Amino acid sequence: MEPATAPPFSAAICQQARLTRDARFDGLFFTAVRTTGIYCRPVCPAPTPHERNIVYFSSAAAASAAGFRPCLRCRPEAAPGSPLHRARSELVRAALRLIEDGALDDAPLATLAARIGVGERHLRRLFAEELGASPLDVAATRRLLFAKQLLIETAMPVTTIAGAAGYASVRRFNAAFVAAYGRPPRDFRRTRQPARTTAAAIELTLPYRPPYDFRALLAFYARRAIPGVEIVDASTYRRSVIVDGRSAMIEVDASPHRDALRLRVHGAAAPALGALVARVRRMFDVDADPRAIAAKLRGDAWLRPLVKRWPGQRLPGAWDGFELAVRAVLGQQVSVGAARTLAARLVQRHGTAHPESAAFGLGALFPSPSTLAEADIEAIGLPRARATAIRAIAQATLDGRIGFGAEQTLTDFVARLAALPGIGAWTAHYIAMRALSQPDAFPAGDLVLRKLAGDGKPVSERAMETRAEAWRPWRAYAVMLLWRSAA
Template structure:
């Protein structure tokens, strides 16, 4: 983007650019989202930044009105496959607890020094500063929106004690946590607003999910979606919870209520919820690239997001059960698996008693013969093999599943697309894709990189 693009977007308060850049006002020392409702400042008093971290490190403090910490995370350069993008993915997926720069660099296959250099070049800040800025911005969001006490907020943001949290918060924002917090402390559910860049094709997301709904785990309303979840901690045990999200297109976001066993894991879980809805997608950039591939513009479904699974393991189980059967049959098998092996607890409602289920863990599946599933023994063996692998290698890349008998490229790629939010999966061997290519043979998927997952879903939408 050039200066004229920045200026036009901020003056029009265009929500499509929310999260792509931030506007800092030299005369007030405050930085804002481009959608801020405040009276726009004069251009000579404005400075532009691609990330909130750059604005913070330059001495600006976040606006209390538009709250930059609520902006969707989708900077303009995030579409390219870079080391920094991979680093950010690890940071945002794993949260702040126990994160070490040396371990992050090792996962990326580079040195600490080179990692610092890349962050300075692309983000204008060091990795350490970036992480602390994310901690403070998330803390600010919790202080504004939740009834959590300050000590729990500090804990959820990766601080071991409140004093360190208070010092860091004041140093970066010039205010204390108590200055920000207005809501009274209570046991009310954690409620967060999660924003996106429009458009968001809710009907497509809703219909895709409805056809594959997991009974007892997921719930789907006209404008809402909820589900239970489990989170594997660094100690190897699972914490449980559930969330419910209500779509608010007028606010370009979702109102999300979260119930969780341990607030320490609130940040990575909130990021996983964003992944389930694909809220970080830069739709304008993605759709322009899809059109360049030769996909007919009049067939393009505006605002398609990738409906995410909670984990690659869950996506892999779905894919294996879907081999050589219809979507309906695969969903019935999945629900049978959940009913037999998933943890569950009764929940009372006004009209009826229901049971809340959780998706079976790898350990639960590998310990079963799966005799209750009416599928070939070879497919049962594949399910057990995947569960055994994921139980003993929970953090290994999904592509290593190819070593397992019964798992081929389609299953791996499906799990990467829906379980890992990989934006560049092209399911060329899929029967539906092949049928669509018969209708539009001029489409060149290579031209849609790095957004071929969205091309895949648009191709499915043509059938």
Template sequence: MLDHDRCYAAAATRDARFDGHFIVAVRTTRIYCRPSCPAVTPKQSNVEFHLTAAAAQQRGFRACKRCRPDASPGSPEWNLRHDVVGRAMRLIADGIIERSGVSGLAASLGYSERHLNRVMTDELGAGPLAIARAHRAHTARLLIETTAMNFTDIAFAAGFGSVRQFNDTIREVFATSPTNLRGRRGRVGAPGPVGEVCLRLPTRRPFAGDQLLAFLGAHAVPGVESWDGAVFRQVLTLPHGHGVASLHAGDDHIEAHLRLADWVDLATAVQRLRRLLDLDADPVAVDAALSGDPVLAPLVARAPGRRASASADPIQTAIRAVIGQQVSLAGARTVTGRLVAALGDPLDAALAAGTSLTRAFPTVEQLVAAPDEPFAMPTARRDTVRRLAAAVLDGALTLDVGVDHDRARTQLLALKGIGPWTADYVVMRGLGHPDLFLHTDLVAVNALKNIGLDVAATHRWAPWRSYALHHLWASLGTLDGAANAAAGLLRSTTPAPNP
């Protein structure tokens, strides 16, 4: 539940740190805003606060045209919470309702549709359909104002079932027509041959964006990812086809150039990139907590706003974690690159144009059916990769944004060849757990020794131990500069997995 007095204090001071945490709805104007909106000066008795834009829309409020509350970073709460509401919010953002309906969402969470709707409405003021509708409206506005796409393409890219539904929703939520929204945009470029859009993905300050992309670049697998010191590129495997994302860091945003085989995957691609880049984090809260430790404070001061990168594809992260067992990061990249070259589907030429990207990461079906030759690794590790892929394929292992983290860890540990390090790494990086420390990670242990601590001390960094781990990893870099922020990881090895 939101504390009315605290929310009003944040809104009264127009504190931008709370943008995305909650919505300010003004009863007299029937408009909802960000907490930082310069136009919000109402009496306390005339405002109400909501966790989601959908709840405000359900009560008849429409979005402010000045502060554009739908364009603020997302609430960090949904990445932190592991209850049914948090898991449902992550799945809705990933587009499950557009793909499978509310029934698919409920089945993924293990609840009936009626119970799920009641729980979400009681806590958030809006049910799954209303929340999905708010996501569609936000995506549509983003495309209207920042791209040259026609309205029909935008309607289906945003997940609407028809152009009429798109028009009605835009008018209801934003109190204007799509044509009027487009009239406010600046100059934009035309889409590429298979569709390319340039989007601004907002985040909160401080933002160590260069260090974040350098971290991802240090792990780049040839063919499926690339890093040139400024732009990180990645092939995305999406529900309706492949995509290519080119990412460049700004002070408070990521500039993302997206090419997609099918526009209907756009909202899903954006959300998966936000999770990969941890763009919905609250860096002020994280840095304040970690800086309270005098030993860790210098590392935080060196890179304020460091993010704990998650994953655009948890299954791919799990496969890569197994391949990387007991080898250096450079060796793991080489082995994984050979596997991609042998098994991955080739990219459409239009998607890959102007990049060094060539293939998508192999699917679990391809890994299960592949002969031995592409697996340039010990037999035991090859068999573990196959067991992991088969477990995903037959439903014995679930790795998606809506899975319970403890359940996923238990399922991973049940597989022969996967030990605690691998399971914890997948939960932390693949599923975005903010409070996991890899106690047996050699690089982390060495970094702790360098600052005079041992693993027993890491409990004091809860609930942000994943962020502390990223600071420690980066602390072993031997050269200055963002491009070398992840240099220590090049020497990373992992302990032996469970037999």
């Protein structure tokens, strides 16, 4: 087995996790059995094979690339997480994000490589070194496992699922299933669980690794929810969205039966489901490895009691990068409540109606960049400088000077944003932290953080940066814990 395919744990740890079916390791490695040619999750209920017949892999894609088939019992598609957290370089992380969004479903590898600024051969080499699987292997495994989830969890027609999972044709869809499982997709419909799909909604599960502080995440969103666009209560997040030019609505709550969130999608077209699910996964940070994050942050005496007090801290993402950037500017130098009021006024004056979601208490969509680029934003009570900054963000988004795609590095993104009027380093890092789900984004100039570091007397920004070096690559999670401690 090549080193890159191995999980980030010793064989002894993997064996112990497999024998005890330890859920903390679910999705962090996969167990392949030489005698059967099948790979499983470490929590698989099947009888445990002898260790001499076992090969451990870091990802489902690596196991698949080695010729193993996914287990029908433990369903690898239901494992939490993705290979993202195992990527060592920002280039591989960016490529994985794009693959999750379907970048290789209808474009060649050369196009993906160009988007992140490297050659195709170099990208293949990076994937082989870090993941033990090629970009095409990762994309093929993603399509296969997502399609199987749709087959089991929904009542969508098989032909519709083929397109939703990213297959170019039903023939290729069938061939992929026969190659992986030895049976066609329709066979899974005969043994599926009761479908959680109605004429009005599609319901899917998004597994996570516990602990997961979902209540805190909902509270964070609730304080910032824009009336008409979002509704957040003690158990559920709802909002109106635009997906591929079509209005839709999403609902997210906790599953009562397993370590997973439930996503209900109303109104989205089937081909958009894969990218939509990837965005929601990032928004709710379900792929995080809380064990690895806590292990790093517990090394700091300042953070140790916070990690213990709030286990399962997640990074609150955003549905739309442009929307989050605008909201970040609205929140400059004002309270969270005041920023929410300004955002509500902006939607009332410049947003568009979303009548399909009115029955859920929503009914509005956040204004687009083309609308805000020329809008009279001062009329909502915003100072001219901040209104100018919002128009600049909108125009820069329209002409391509800034974007919110996963292919950019943290450094490049912050530099591009900070070049715009009214956008400083704090705002740029805050946007990166939430709009791009950058786990190492760090607004070092934040006054709350600097006061906490100096016991009430703010330390310098340089001192704050130095203190946070030990928290890499999870500085954004440290920020969330420290902000909670100051609330």
